[in-house]
Amino acid sequence: MKKLHFSIPDHLLGKIDQVVEKWGFMSQAEFLRFLIVDFIRNDRMLLPADDTLKEHAKAIRQVAARRNAIKYEREWLKRGDTTL
Numbered sequence: 001m002k003k004l005h006f007s008i009p010d011h012l013l014g015k016i017d018q019v020v021e022k023w024g025f026m027s028q029a030e031f032l033r034f035l036i037v038d039f040i041r042n043d044r045m046l047l048p049a050d051d052t053l054k055e056h057a058k059a060i061r062q063v064a065a066r067r068n069a070i071k072y073e074r075e076w077l078k079r080g081d082t083t084l
Contacts, residue, residue, distance in 0.1 A: 013028075016028055019031060
């Protein structure tokens with residue numbers, strides 16, 4: 001089994017804790033696994049014409065690519081390497 005590591009804002013984490021307690025999940029991880037499985041099961045119910053989710057995913061990929069490029073550039077500049 002793979003492990004995922006990600007950040008969650010404090011205000012959202014507080015809401016997750018409330019849901020975990022309210023619905024009797026054993027942990028935050030169990031709740032998040034439930035959400036993932038539920039989303040995958042319901043994925044085929046999403047309307048093909050609904051491009052909102054696709055646009056959000058595209059925006060997330062673009063932000064991640066920009067962050068990776070900036071990180072790479074900073075590391076490259078720290079090394080002082082001027083060769084291509």
